[in-house]
Amino acid sequence: MKQLTALQQQGRRSNSFRNASSPLDATVDGAIKSPATIFWLVLHGLCCLISLVLGFRFSRLVFFLLFSTSSSPSATTIYSALQTKLPSSGVASTPERNISVGAGGSRVVVGRHGILIRPWPHPDPAEVMKAHGIIERVQTEQRSLYGVKNPRTVIAITPTYVRTFQTLHLTGVMHSLMNVPYDLIWIVVEAGGATNETASLIAKSGLRTIHIGFNGKMPVLWEDRHKLESRMRLHALRILREQRLDGIVMFADDSNMHSLELFDEIQNVKWVGAVSVGILAHSGGSEEGELPMVQRDNNETDEKKSEMPVQGPACNSTNHLVGWHTFNTLPYLERSARYIGDRAVVLPRQLEWAGFVLNSRLVWEDKLEKPVWVKEWEDVDRDGEDVESPLSLLKDTSVVEPLGSCGRKVLLWWLRVEARADSKFPARWIIDPPLDVTVPAKRTPWPDAPPELPTSAEKVVTIPESMEKRPTKSGSRRKRSSRSKRKHSAKVLDDRLSIRHPGDN
Amino acid sequence: MRFCMWAVLLLPLFLGSFGVEGIEHGSVRTERISGSAGDVLEDNPVGRLKVYVYELPSKYNKKILQKDPRCLTHMFAAEIFMHQFLLSSPVRTLNPKEADWFYTPVYSTCDLAPNGLPLPFKSPRMMRSAIQLISTKWPYWNRTEGADHFFLVPHDFGACFHYQGVLTKMSYRISSDTARHISYRKNNVGEEKAIKRGILPLLQRSTLVQTFGQRNHVCLNEGSITIPPYAPPEKMQSHLIPPDTPRSIFVYFRGLFYDVNNDPEGGYYARGARASIWENFKNNPLFDISTDHPTTYYEDMQRAIFCLCPLGWAPWSPRLVEAVIFGCIPVIIADDIVLPFADAIPWEQIGVFVDEKDVPYLDTILTSIPVEVILRKQRLLANPSMKQAMLFPQPAQSGDAFHQILNGLARKLPHDKRIFLKPGEKVLNWTAGPVGDLKPWAYRARVSLVLPPFQLLRA
Numbered sequence: 001m002k003q004l005t006a007l008q009q010q011g012r013r014s015n016s017f018r019n020a021s022s023p024l025d026a027t028v029d030g031a032i033k034s035p036a037t038i039f040w041l042v043l044h045g046l047c048c049l050i051s052l053v054l055g056f057r058f059s060r061l062v063f064f065l066l067f068s069t070s071s072s073p074s075a076t077t078i079y080s081a082l083q084t085k086l087p088s089s090g091v092a093s094t095p096e097r098n099i100s101v102g103a104g105g106s107r108v109v110v111g112r113h114g115i116l117i118r119p120w121p122h123p124d125p126a127e128v129m130k131a132h133g134i135i136e137r138v139q140t141e142q143r144s145l146y147g148v149k150n151p152r153t154v155i156a157i158t159p160t161y162v163r164t165f166q167t168l169h170l171t172g173v174m175h176s177l178m179n180v181p182y183d184l185i186w187i188v189v190e191a192g193g194a195t196n197e198t199a200s201l202i203a204k205s206g207l208r209t210i211h212i213g214f215n216g217k218m219p220v221l222w223e224d225r226h227k228l229e230s231r232m233r234l235h236a237l238r239i240l241r242e243q244r245l246d247g248i249v250m251f252a253d254d255s256n257m258h259s260l261e262l263f264d265e266i267q268n269v270k271w272v273g274a275v276s277v278g279i280l281a282h283s284g285g286s287e288e289g290e291l292p293m294v295q296r297d298n299n300e301t302d303e304k305k306s307e308m309p310v311q312g313p314a315c316n317s318t319n320h321l322v323g324w325h326t327f328n329t330l331p332y333l334e335r336s337a338r339y340i341g342d343r344a345v346v347l348p349r350q351l352e353w354a355g356f357v358l359n360s361r362l363v364w365e366d367k368l369e370k371p372v373w374v375k376e377w378e379d380v381d382r383d384g385e386d387v388e389s390p391l392s393l394l395k396d397t398s399v400v401e402p403l404g405s406c407g408r409k410v411l412l413w414w415l416r417v418e419a420r421a422d423s424k425f426p427a428r429w430i431i432d433p434p435l436d437v438t439v440p441a442k443r444t445p446w447p448d449a450p451p452e453l454p455t456s457a458e459k460v461v462t463i464p465e466s467m468e469k470r471p472t473k474s475g476s477r478r479k480r481s482s483r484s485k486r487k488h489s490a491k492v493l494d495d496r497l498s499i500r501h502p503g504d505n
Numbered sequence: 506m507r508f509c510m511w512a513v514l515l516l517p518l519f520l521g522s523f524g525v526e527g528i529e530h531g532s533v534r535t536e537r538i539s540g541s542a543g544d545v546l547e548d549n550p551v552g553r554l555k556v557y558v559y560e561l562p563s564k565y566n567k568k569i570l571q572k573d574p575r576c577l578t579h580m581f582a583a584e585i586f587m588h589q590f591l592l593s594s595p596v597r598t599l600n601p602k603e604a605d606w607f608y609t610p611v612y613s614t615c616d617l618a619p620n621g622l623p624l625p626f627k628s629p630r631m632m633r634s635a636i637q638l639i640s641t642k643w644p645y646w647n648r649t650e651g652a653d654h655f656f657l658v659p660h661d662f663g664a665c666f667h668y669q670g671v672l673t674k675m676s677y678r679i680s681s682d683t684a685r686h687i688s689y690r691k692n693n694v695g696e697e698k699a700i701k702r703g704i705l706p707l708l709q710r711s712t713l714v715q716t717f718g719q720r721n722h723v724c725l726n727e728g729s730i731t732i733p734p735y736a737p738p739e740k741m742q743s744h745l746i747p748p749d750t751p752r753s754i755f756v757y758f759r760g761l762f763y764d765v766n767n768d769p770e771g772g773y774y775a776r777g778a779r780a781s782i783w784e785n786f787k788n789n790p791l792f793d794i795s796t797d798h799p800t801t802y803y804e805d806m807q808r809a810i811f812c813l814c815p816l817g818w819a820p821w822s823p824r825l826v827e828a829v830i831f832g833c834i835p836v837i838i839a840d841d842i843v844l845p846f847a848d849a850i851p852w853e854q855i856g857v858f859v860d861e862k863d864v865p866y867l868d869t870i871l872t873s874i875p876v877e878v879i880l881r882k883q884r885l886l887a888n889p890s891m892k893q894a895m896l897f898p899q900p901a902q903s904g905d906a907f908h909q910i911l912n913g914l915a916r917k918l919p920h921d922k923r924i925f926l927k928p929g930e931k932v933l934n935w936t937a938g939p940v941g942d943l944k945p946w947a948y949r950a951r952v953s954l955v956l957p958p959f960q961l962l963r964a
Contacts, residue, residue, distance in 0.1 A: 113777040118865035121785040130872040139751040146749035
């Protein structure tokens with residue numbers, strides 16, 4: 001017993017293993033080597049080794065487990081002893097040293113406290129929902145305090161037509177518009193008449209939509225397409241005028257990308273506003289289509305790397321509109337895309353419609369409220385005339401308000417990406433009947449020839465249905481391994497068309 | 506217990522002792538905070554009191570600061586800035602006969618270890634020496650034995666002059682790598698020792714302006730003024746983000762949960778409360794808590810609805826100041842804490858108080874607060890006078906913490922006639938306290954830093 005207490009006393013020293021040698025010396029020198037001594041020595045050594053492995057004295061833990069009565073079971077727990085980094089025990093709900101503070105009987109006690117853990121320390125789904133409700137409410141309050149006061153309805157005008165990439169583009173625009181926190185009217189003008197395909201797509205949005213058909217098939221040449229789109233937008237404005245819709249008109253082309261800040265910013269417009277549009281006319285990875293924004297005289301070699309060109313208002317230092325940022329497309333016209341599906345870069349026009357925002361009252365009929373510098377609708381809406389941008393609606397372009405901290409912020413991006421005009425896709429993207437023909441990646445089912453242009457002769461032969469689309473930009477690379485199992489389909493090469501594009505596949 | 510907490514939250518509303526009205530502050534709706542005596546936060550102390558600043562030799566203040574300019578940026582810098590403020594303030598008087606309060610500029614928290622933490626070992630002697638000087642050079646100390654004097658003691662336990670826990674306390678501002686050599690086996694020796702020391706006997710009658718505040722604690726005297734810890738205002742204001750950024754984090758906390766250097770087994774640090782937070786809520790997606798040191802700490806606080814301010818080795822922390830500045834509702838987990846300017850700021854209406862034993866149910870507590878209450882708290886926090894009261898801007902602006910200290914001192918006027926002693930009457934015991942404190946204090950120019958850190962163990 002004496003040896004036990006002696007060992008216990010030694011065990012209480014902070015680094016018990018450090019003193020392993022001294023008790024050995026003490027006991028070996030003194031007493032006779034009785035089996036009891038050896039046994040206690042061995043036990044002590046064993047305890048020291050275990051402590052060394054664990055990294056802490058486990059004697060207290062052992063004593064607690066052996067001798068203590070149960071502490072409150074639901075509130076405390078014991079850690080695994082093998083976790084040396086983290087604290088090793090969270091026991092003892094009663095503090096070890098009970099030194100109460102002050103004479104006032106404070107309930108704060110100095111000393112060691114237990115770490116309280118509830119029996120199931122995981123989130124309760126009902127509480128998580130309540131918390132989300134709180135967050136929603138706080139954000140609504142924030143918006144009403146710091147955001148836009150008296151928000152006006154946003155009217156988005158989108159020209160579209162049925163083609164392979166329509167679903168891709170329109171889904172993007174639809175989701176952006178669904179996230180706009182203001183009232184929204186979506187006017188979708190469809191070339192070639194209103195179809196069920198488009199109608200089913202936009203019905204998924206849950207927004208208030210006006211789906212209008214427009215007579216006239218979308219042409220294959222980009223120039224003609226741009227012109228038709230302008231006419232479609234004018235048609236939408238005509239509808240606005242007839243129905244006297246009130247709000248802020250913005251032009252959401254279906255392949256553009258809009259940031260939600262744009263919708264907050266256009267709430268500030270009074271009559272006509274302009275935002276900066278980033279032009280993503282950069283071809284993916286190829287030498288074509290490097291469009292530097294401004295031709296600088298002192299061109300450092302690093303500057304050659306494409307800065308994205310931006311179209312938008314230009315301001316002087318007092319934040320007044322002094323001009324327009326645009327870029328000269330003439331040097332690139334030879335290398336640009338001419339028809340839809342051309343692999344070259346699609347160039348925008350001087351100032352795209354997408355960069356402008358109008359107050360819908362500008363096109364209304366009543367003469368009273370309109371400012372003096374707006375043209376009469378009848379002057380603008382003349383058939384056959386190409387309205388290149390909303391600036392044609394104005395007599396005086398200096399009244400345009402620059403938005404987005406005077407055009408410094410790019411709030412939307414302009415992009416034109418299309419598959420070939422004759423590419424096919426399953427209607428509404430439902431595969432019915434199931435595919436029986438598969439196509440390998442290396443050989444495309446249709447010839448690498450440009451499609452029928454209005455001046456050339458016959459039509460191209462039909463192409464079997466396939467899930468693959470061939471974008472004008474060769475940016476995306478398909479994994480050959482995933483398609484290697486697919487078989488080559490029947491030959492579809494048309495011998496009549498012999499033009500081949502180099503650098504294929 | 507939760508009912509009691511609710512009662513505490515709702516009682517002030519019913520009693521109406523603190524009245525709040527909604528006003529339009531520009532275009533943002535904030536609520537005016539008024540105490541029972543009116544808008545005490547916006548009181549102007551000029552004209553209500555006069556302070557005389559003793560001219561002490563520079564070894565008590567300037568030379569110490571020159572020795573270590575880090576004192577100007579750490580959490581305890583309030584003592585230095587208060588001195589600078591008072592020197593040029595209109596409440597200062599050069600005529601001690603008309604002064605209501607007397608200020609002794611002693612920088613007792615400026616003796617820093619290499620890792621930046623203050624060493625309080627010599628502070629009692631320094632204070633004693635200063636008091637001996639003013640009691641012999643001027644008659645005003647002996648007149649009242651210090652009852653109309655005030656001192657700034659912003660260190661951990663105020664005028665008990667001891668550090669909490671150990672010198673290896675980790676904080677955002679101070680790296681603890683070098684401090685790993687210093688460790689004490691017994692972790693709570695800091696607070697116990699501070700309690701045993703008690704407030705320096707010579708300061709028993711003076712008004713102490715300190716950051717430490719805990720009810721029924723030896724180191725907090727009746728009548729002390731609690732102040733917030735110093736946080737650099739420019740640094741916080743340079744990280745402001747637009748107020749319309751939506752608050753999407755529910756609960757936010759960055760800091761230690763376990764102090765592995767000093768308290769590896771847990772249970773001492775923060776009385777186990779921080780560890781409890783970690784264990785209960787580390788899997789909870791509503792709680793954005795971790796020990797990271799992100800560069801976007803201030804920006805994240807502005808995107809959070811609740812910010813946890815649990816106790817650490819001491820009940821107070823700069824997190825409270827940061828939460829108030831960034832509009833995040835502070836969740837104060839520290840039993841019996843006394844918050845800064847508690848008589849002027851209705852903290853129960855602004856923050857959420859959670860008992861340490863209720864920490865495992867923190868998520869239930871926070872999600873069951875009604876939304877209107879939360880919105881109201883946010884409106885109170887948005888009040889600019891609230892934010893000003895927590896800051897020590899350079900130069901001083903009206904309504905800031907300096908002025909709140911003066912307001913607090915002004916509210917204690919006029920002095921009770923009984924504090925004036927009869928000539929020859931002595932109340933203070935000049936020989937009380939540990940023997941080490943009675944040794945004279947001499948300023949030593951720094952040759953090399955006093956002792957290598959590990960020798961402190963043997964001292």
